[in-house]
Amino acid sequence: MPRKRRYRFVGWQAPSRPKRHPHVQQLRKKKMTVLCILGSIAMVFFLFGFLGGRISGVRVAKQYLAQLDETKIALQQTEDALLEAQSVPEEVPVMREEIVYPWNLMLINAQHPLQDGYVVPEQTILASGHSIDERAYPALQDMMDGARAAGLEPLICSSFRTEEKQQELFEAKVQYYMDQGQDRAQAEESATYWVQRPGTSEHQMALAVDIVDSSYQLLDEAQEQTPVQIWLMEHCAEYGFILRYPTDKSDITGVGYEPWHYRYVGVEAAQEIMGQGICLEEYLYPDQYE
Ligand SMILES: [Zn+2]
Secondary structure (H helix, E strand, O other), X not given: OOOOOOOOOXXXXXXXXXXXXXXXXXXXXXXXXXXXXXXXXXXXXXXXXXXXXXXXXXXXXXXXXXXXXXXXXXXXXXXXXHHHHHHOOOOOOXXXXXXXXXXXXXXXXXXXOOOOOOOOOOEEEOOOOOEEEOOOHHHHHHHHHHHHHOOXXXXXXEXXXXXXXXXXXXXXXXXXXXHOOOOHHHHHHHHHOOXXXXXXXXXHXXXXXXXXXXXXXXXXXXXXXXXXXXXXXXXXXXXXXEEOOOHHHHHHHOOOOXXXXXXXXXXXXXXXXXXXXXXXXHHXXXXXXX
């Protein structure tokens, strides 16, 4: 009979760990220490990296915001410039405030034609048949008498002209230049230097006279050398007249030298104009011709 095996319950015990060798334990401790140190170093690096990243990130963000601001400012400036450009018309005609001068200082030239409805003033007809504004007549008579008293023989060769007469003279001059080969536009341009277009001549105002020396009646530059012109240029202002188109003022008056054309402006203005060697345009609009 087989022997019954009897089992005795002895309980369970966890198997005790085999004890490690002390050397192994030391190695493990060292390993742990090294790992801790490495971990700490890694943590430090991580923190630096994180903070550095944050700092550089802030910097990038700040730069980005600054660029945004600059872009915004630039856009605003562009918008302002566009608005400004839109609000200003391309060319604003600057209208000068016209000064109303008394009759004796009325300016007539290519830029200041006679106004529509201009009324020809009352005139005094001279013995020669010429005429002048009755208000300027006494001064003209005195000047002629003064020249004669100086032993000279002044001769009035032109005075008041109607619009039609001025047109006739202008057309004759235009034809003269066309005969020389210029086309109509060129000829008108050339003629304007010597004969004013109708509506822009002082002769239509009855305030201008052309005076020559009886001994030399040609209307050319040599006229200035005649005794009558020498005397008139020296004394005309005393009577309220000016040499209207001096040789050195052609660029302002737009008219060639006419050492025979005298214009009445009154004694005060005449003495200032002749005394300073300026022309009527400069006297009336000094700020334009500084
Ligand atoms: Zn004249």
